[in-house]
Amino acid sequence: METSQTHENSIKLTSTEDGIHLDGSILWLDSKHTGDISFLSNPQSATSKLDSRVIATEETIRILESFRKKPKALICQYNRPFAIGPLNMELLPSGVGLGGASLWVETNNKKILYAPQLQPQNSETCHHMQVRKADILILSAKTPYNADANISRKREKERLIETIKKMVSANERPQIFCEPYATGPEITKILSEEGINVAVHPNLFRILKVYEAYGSHVGSYIQHSIHRGDYDTLLKPIPQNKQLRRVFPKNPVISIEDNQGPRLDDGLFRKIDERFYIPSSCDGRELKTIVPKIKPREIYIFGPYAKDYVRQLRSLAPVVKALFPRHLPSLF
Template sequence: MPELSPSTIRPGHVSGLFATDRGLFLLPSRIGVDVTRRQAIGFISHAHMDHAASHALALCTEATARMVRHRLGNVTTRVMEFGQPQEIAGHRLTALPAGHIFGSAMLFTEHEKGSLLYTGDFRLGPSATAQPAELCQADYLIMECTFGHPNYRLPAREVVIEMLLETVTQAIRRGATPVISAYVLGKSQEVTKILTSHGIPVLQHPTIFEISQIYQASGCELGDFRLYEGRPVPGCAVIVPPKPLAPSGLPGALHVEKIHVTGWAMDAKRRQSAPRDHWIPLSDHADFDQLLDAVEQVSPQAVFCTHGPKSFVEELRQRGHDARWLA
């Protein structure tokens, strides 16, 4: 194991099990958990850059390791297979599927002072590309709660998929190029798989195409997709990163219909920012009801919430849970 570097950890901790210092650390080992600056040992739940860093030793799944190396260079990794406990720095650590994106993992840790489940970004229910989340009971739960407000009760997945397919199909019938805005890693690949599974071929922006090649090499087949080479192909959807297109639209395309695929589609202000575009509420995060369901399934002594509205803590307290905001 790499030598642990000095770390200043604030005293706020739970039974000596974890603490925070501009990020989450397991105690007493000081293993960083989704800490975004280099650590001697760091667990990376998935390869989105707000959860990853070039640690001296990164603990993650094989798929995440490949994507981290693509994004950060030659990072030394120790692969964690789902459901297979490993003894690391005095902790018994187990990676569990998170259902967020391909390769994403929750972290279950068992220590003499208690058990802890850290969800990272997660989603309950099916995914086109990610293994379904597997929760377990734990003494303490640290969970992301991005959509921890009742406004974010998303429609049923099958309804959302039908919305996406209908929107894309109708755009093609009108002679337009459906241009879908989606995150480069995760959402773009899931949307690709959904479309190709229903007979709609996909062209991808180069940065998305690079990630999709890693998915394919890691065993996650995405179907009929190709690189967008500067001109649309009749009958194909185009997927691009979530950046505003130029006023002229997509280079090479005369008639474009823009489609935003995100859980934030439930936000009226977001929709008003581009009222002529299509908004599809497909998310890779747990919605409000899934967050509540997760707490019930884990049945912890205490819940610590991150990355969401602090009002969700009060919501949990009103439901009888010992809930706190993790600074």
């Protein structure tokens, strides 16, 4: 099932469980299975099989290919306008990991900015976030509006470094679980710069090699194997099943929480020793400072917390509406 949202003289959008469709065109947004063409905002949006033909950055496609995925792709560079029929488009850096992008579209004398993830805080491992003026702005609301209220991303990184150093000094070898595409490279870099010897899971190792191939400096690291013990801490992707099952009891377990990926729950064999909140993208409070730069006339928000965001952002545009499939109402 699906639902459409529109405003008089506006572009019509249809939200489904498989992305958003720009009605009257072939363009979808972060769809995996449609038969038309879909913009892919980041590698994390394609954790499952991709049937759609996709528009994406070269970096995003290379990360997917490192995991033996071969999407049918139209590869585009940042800030290089291109057109498909009546759609004039351009990819802008979102600031969320290597290859992460927003999509700017002009059609029927309307300018649209699809920005499901934005990160204004520079991680130094990817391009800085860019936004552009648009008539219609499409945002996501996957976490509560003030998900990281009273939490400083900078202070959390400082606290993480301090915690790891204390554990290493105590001859402990902590295992850190994090979102791999954007947060993993950033954490690898900041720990390495502090003189901490970092080993990474093979999946994160593949991602880091793509980062380095595109000139990103992610610090020093080794690929983890059971035959190597010359490291202080081990970085792993958060398991998709959210269960912590195979961690040796002697190793402290650290979870880096992210507002877009899965949360690491206490598993069957042990609890989480420390949690840190270092999100890969900004929350609603930061969005409120970004939106005025875009100057939209209409804002459409999708995701489980869409209505919460609508209440908070309604003063920023004449039209602010939630956009979600009819059978999947927002939580608030």
